[in-house]
Amino acid sequence: MPTFGLITEGPTDQVVIKHILFGVFNDPDLPINQLQPKNNEPGNWVKVLDYCCSGDFKPALIDNDYLIVQIDTDVLISEKLPEKYKVDLPSNLSVEEIIGRVAEMLISLIDDENNFWEQYGKHIIFAISVHQLECWLLPIYFTNKKTKAAKITGCIDTLNEVLPQQEKGLYIHGKDLGYYKKMSKQFRKKIHKIYHLNPSLKIFVEQVLVINEVVVKST
Numbered sequence: 232m233p234t235f236g237l238i239t240e241g242p243t244d245q246v247v248i249k250h251i252l253f254g255v256f257n258d259p260d261l262p263i264n265q266l267q268p269k270n271n272e273p274g275n276w277v278k279v280l281d282y283c284c285s286g287d288f289k290p291a292l293i294d295n296d297y298l299i300v301q302i303d304t305d306v307l308i309s310e311k312l313p314e315k316y317k318v319d320l321p322s323n324l325s326v327e328e329i330i331g332r333v334a335e336m337l338i339s340l341i342d343d344e345n346n347f348w349e350q351y352g353k354h355i356i357f358a359i360s361v362h363q364l365e366c367w368l369l370p371i372y373f374t375n376k377k378t379k380a381a382k383i384t385g386c387i388d389t390l391n392e393v394l395p396q397q398e399k400g401l402y403i404h405g406k407d408l409g410y411y412k413k414m415s416k417q418f419r420k421k422i423h424k425i426y427h428l429n430p431s432l433k434i435f436v437e438q439v440l441v442i443n444e445v446v447v448k449s450t
Contacts, residue, residue: 233442234262236295238282241274243411244301244364250415251367254422255439256446266291266298276306280316283340289347292354297442300337301358304329308362315340326383326430330359356438361431365390365403370428371417372397380428390414 235252239245245265253259267282268274279302282288291298307318318336320329334357341355342348348355360367366386372393373379379389387403394401394414401410426436 232256232258232261233296233446234264234294236264236266236291236298237301238267238279238288238291238298239274239301239358240276240279240303240364241268241406242271242408243406246408246412247364247367247415247418248299248301248358250412250418251422251426251436252439254418254420255436255443259419264295266295276302276310280337280340283337284315288341289351292351297354297356299356299358301360301364302333302337303360303363304333305362307333326361327434329361330357330431330434333357333359356435356442358435359431360435363387367429367432367435368414370425370432371414371421374425374428377428380425381430383431 237245237248239248245268249263252261252263266287267278279300283300288298304320307316308320312318316336318332320332324332337357338348338352361383363386366383368390369382369386370380372390382389391402394403398413401413403410422436427433
């Protein structure tokens, strides 16, 4: 099985992506390394972007077959950003256009004068969540309500409409790692059936499915 290195905003994002990968590959022992943040360390979106243009990024491909870079797009809209991190994201863009523009910015951070991206870009996957990673959890709870499953804003509030009933009082009011583990663990069995219900989740999973197809063909 391929090895994945995760570069994410925080531990809750890591656990969600892990369970998505476990589900896609049908393997709970899939080798996954937490690069950013490290175990038990805090993280944020700035550290994701800093890591992409740091001296740690390229060597990470020595020990990992693929790197996954995760970032929420809401921070790129609402926060004051250094010039090299700025992305023009007007409200009339489609999800695909938003992801395309953010991907261009990330590639500009990763690439170098030696055309690193041209050589190794196929080993880098962007998990660009529009506009929050919590939106990716919606298909778990709104499988039969496609409009809500496809939401890209107000996703935490939408989850909190159903979590107290479906998860015995669970309520998102902070980055409780245990809550995110409990919610995202359902991806292990459901991801193939529901990933298409949220647009940015679909784009991420389709990238991973390509890798899975290569693995299947090689076995």
